[in-house]
Amino acid sequence: MMRIVLLMLTMMLFSGCDIKGQYNKQFIYEGEGYILEMAENRILVVENKYLNKTWKDIMNDYVGESIWLRTNAKNLKAGQKIYYKIKDGIDESYPSQAYAKEIKVLIE
Template structure:
């Protein structure tokens, strides 16, 4: 009986690890600006909307009709990305509700 209890514990651990490792991204969007260790991302927009706002300032984007959600992400390796990249982002901790919102990113991947 003890053997089966041990097997159940190991299986439960694998399920938990798999669930955490395969978690869904918190946001998807296009990179608008890149600074040292910081990315500005416009969330949930089409490529057409990105083309419309890509050269605008945050204030100009804010004044556009139809609010566009922006988030400043701190990320240690922002140099691996380019303006215009379509990305998936996993947030590390909470999101500071400002405009643009602010958060730390634990993982960012480019959508091909």
């Protein structure tokens, strides 16, 4: 009886191991939205387009996703719709913060 219990425990232990490296894949976070604000080497992206507004103007009433993306891209302007991929992870604050791996301006 003790051998069966030990065998089952050993099987459960090894079944949780990552033998083939299948859990080492990096997750890619991506999204799209509108550039609300631009600051030094970063942009604030929100779900909806707001003209001539800042985060301070909308933050008390805004409901939705928002993220500050760090980027060195030079061709971006407030009001543009973009698609982005995030490098590494996302800092959980509000608005969220992350490094942009890729940014594409979308044509509306």
